[in-house]
Amino acid sequence: MFTRGNRGIILGPILTVLFAVLLFVFPMSPLNALATKDKIQIILSITITIFAIIEGASIYSQVTAWNKRNLIEDTRNELENAFGPLYDIFNEDDRLDAETRKYQIILREKLRMDNIFSTRPYMFKEKTYTFWKKEVSHLQLMDETFLIPKDFVDLVIEEYEKKVALYFQLLEKNN
Incomplete structure (x- = not known):
């Protein structure tokens, strides 16, 4: 299920959903004052960041594996x-x-x-x-x-x- 290429695509939305549940269900004092629209923007920003981090790590591991294979x-x-x-x-x-x-x-x-x-x-x-x-x-x-x-x-x-x-x-x- 989790291959190097699709790890970011799968984990990004899962982590976003978990964060959204935490954000809306459990009140966090700094975020309580925000409107729903602002909360959604924060969730989307965090989602994009998580996706970029996971995808970057995945690409790095693929390049490293290709370099090893080429050297072999x-x-x-x-x-x-x-x-x-x-x-x-x-x-x-x-x-x-x-x-x-x-x-x-x-x-x-x-x-x-x-x-x-x-x-x-x-x-x-x-x-x-x-x-x-x-x-x-x-x-x-x-x-x-x-x-x-x-x-x-x-x-x-x-x-x-x-x-x-x-x-x-x-x-x-x-x-």
Whole structure:
């Protein structure tokens, strides 16, 4: 019955009727001297004020809920389209070469990574994007693999873990 959108519409008249009953049934010394017309104007003024307060609170709660939903949706989008695929590429332990401290990835994975960074730069911190642009995007193919610096992979994984933590935190707050 009481949803966020109709709370003010329902509660405003109810409170007005209760106030009108109190005003006409129980004598209040400051209001006794007023004519009925003046009492009705006071009731209408209070009704409009109550309605505005309740409706304002309702609108505020709706906007807050929409902002939370949008933030959850944006975070989910970043995880699905950028950080998730990159995490899949770098999440295998056998890819790290201990001597060079670099990750080996194949051409298909490098192209996928380059596509993510070039089409969605806004999803990454400036430090990560700049690192990719200056050092990773121009890497040359070596023995059918690319050697990606471990520092870059660490930045991507750190951002991924922060996004996952933020996503779960937002879900908890939303419930």
